[in-house]
Amino acid sequence: MNVPDDLLYTRSHEWIRREGEKIRVGITDHAQAELTDVVFVELPKVGAQVEAQAAIAVVESVKAASDIYAPVKGTVVEANDALSNNPALINTDPFGEGWIFALKIDNPDDLKNLQSAQTYKDQIG
Secondary structure, three states: OOOOOOOEEOOOOEEEEEEOOEEEEEEOHHHHHHHOOEEEEEOOOOOOEEOOOOEEEEEEEOOOEEEEEOOOOEEEEEEOOHHHHOOOHHHHOOOOOOOOEEEEEOOHHHHHHOEOHHHHHHHHO
8 A cells, every 4th residue: 555654644544745834635545445436526615614523525436435534623725626527536646636625724733633654554554
């Protein structure tokens, strides 16, 4: 499994890339492999205020539907509209074009509660 060292991770299999005052979020390679073929993504609304660990989006595959959670408290500033036409980007490029949403973080210290790449690797075995 691909687990980039420069990202942060959640126990619920989201990855987080810090970009200044905001973070970009998607699901990990492990998560997309477990879901198999993604067929639909319900994106969060830009401008929505979200709490940490709140369900914010849904990824549906041929196998299951899975909630995607906000890793920290913040405001949705972007949603990846490309997924509306091509949800398979989550399978083909989970850490790149398959990102799901971006948040403006309320408190950057909240990122300290997330997992390092090594801790996430240990979690998924």
